[in-house]
Amino acid sequence: MKITELFAKKKPTISFEVFPPNELYSLDEVFSVIDELAKLKPDFISVTYGAGGSTRSRTVEIASKIKNQNHIEALAHLTCLGATEKEIDSIVEELERNNIENILALRGDYPKDGSPVKVGNFSHSCDLIKYLKNRDFALGGAFYPEGHQDTNDLLDLFNLKIKVDSGVDFLISQIFFDNEQFYEFREKLKKLKITTPLIAGIMPVTNAKQIRKITSLCGCTIPEKLRKILDRYENNPKALKEAGIAYATEQIIDLMTSDIDGIHIYTMNKVEMAKKIMESITNIRADFEGEYNEINRAVK
Numbered sequence: 001m002k003i004t005e006l007f008a009k010k011k012p013t014i015s016f017e018v019f020p021p022n023e024l025y026s027l028d029e030v031f032s033v034i035d036e037l038a039k040l041k042p043d044f045i046s047v048t049y050g051a052g053g054s055t056r057s058r059t060v061e062i063a064s065k066i067k068n069q070n071h072i073e074a075l076a077h078l079t080c081l082g083a084t085e086k087e088i089d090s091i092v093e094e095l096e097r098n099n100i101e102n103i104l105a106l107r108g109d110y111p112k113d114g115s116p117v118k119v120g121n122f123s124h125s126c127d128l129i130k131y132l133k134n135r136d137f138a139l140g141g142a143f144y145p146e147g148h149q150d151t152n153d154l155l156d157l158f159n160l161k162i163k164v165d166s167g168v169d170f171l172i173s174q175i176f177f178d179n180e181q182f183y184e185f186r187e188k189l190k191k192l193k194i195t196t197p198l199i200a201g202i203m204p205v206t207n208a209k210q211i212r213k214i215t216s217l218c219g220c221t222i223p224e225k226l227r228k229i230l231d232r233y234e235n236n237p238k239a240l241k242e243a244g245i246a247y248a249t250e251q252i253i254d255l256m257t258s259d260i261d262g263i264h265i266y267t268m269n270k271v272e273m274a275k276k277i278m279e280s281i282t283n284i285r286a287d288f289e290g291e292y293n294e295i296n297r298a299v300k
């Protein structure tokens with residue numbers, strides 16, 4: 001099923017992001033992460049592409065498992081920077097052969113060490129979105145409530161309008177820790193008559209060093225309340241995990257209560273964390289879905 005069809009049936013959707021094997025997780029481990037996440041009955045699971053040191057070739061294989069073995073909708077991330085049309089065609093055809101109906105169309109990051117990018121056919125995500133538009137996929141794109149690091153906020157908003165006009169069907173946000181920033185951004189989109197469904201990307205903080213690195217790379221604000229948590233529990237991983245999950249859960253509940261189209265949890269392949277969050281919102285989710293018994297059984 002296309003994610004666009006999901007939106008017609010329920011709101012908010014709850015989904016997870018996983019990444020393919022890397023130096024920390026073998027393929028078997030990623031598969032078992034997915035099996036556990038599937039028990040929590042997300043509306044879809046997305047798989048990153050080449051991010052965080054993972055190999056690109058595994059994205060289709062993992063998305064295929066999610067869709068064809070776990071019978072959960074899969075969203076395959078796909079980046080286009082440095083890719084040729086032929087390379088994109090080959091991945092997209094593989095996705096089609098595996099019945100994957102959803103693609104998150106992204107540009108990708110320039111190498112952090114400044115090394116040159118292979119010359120390809122795409123400069124921005126909107127080029128990929130336009131290129132894929134004649135295929136039968138629901139297409140998602142990324143958005144940045146606090147702006148994208150390469151551009152100023154106003155220009156990024158203008159470029160987001162181009163992305164939307166290129167035919168994107170839904171948007172998933174960069175991580176953010178201050179819901180007010182998200183709501184302010186949503187208001188700006190409304191003024192621009194952008195009505196594309198917005199999915200809020202939430203990352204529970206479980207590692208202070210990692211979150212400081214991520215936020216400095218993507219330029220997202222750490223509010224005072226979260227900063228205090230990081231400072232206080234930095235050297236106590238168990239306490240930090242508890243506080244980080246509670247913080248993310250609070251963000252999610254506020255978003256769900258504020259008319260959000262979807263919540264996407266960046267699980268970092270950590271099942272326990274996703275499980276705890278889902279347990280904490282069982283009744284809230286059921287309130288939206290009327291599926292209390294089924295979900296309750298799943299999180300037990």
Ligand code: FAD
Binds near residue numbers: 155
């Ligand atoms: P774009 O939409 O192309 O935007 C990039 C920059 O170019 C912005 O500053 C924008 O303002 C500007 N721009 C956009 N269009 C135009 C235009 N027409 N003319 C001029 N300027 C323009 N990375 C991975 O490698 N793998 C992943 O799996 C992955 N998953 C992600 C999932 C989400 C939800 C998010 C938010 C990010 C993800 N990323 C991933 C990171 C992403 O690749 C980077 O943030 C990248 O820097 C930008 O990608 P984009 O698709 O937003 O690019």
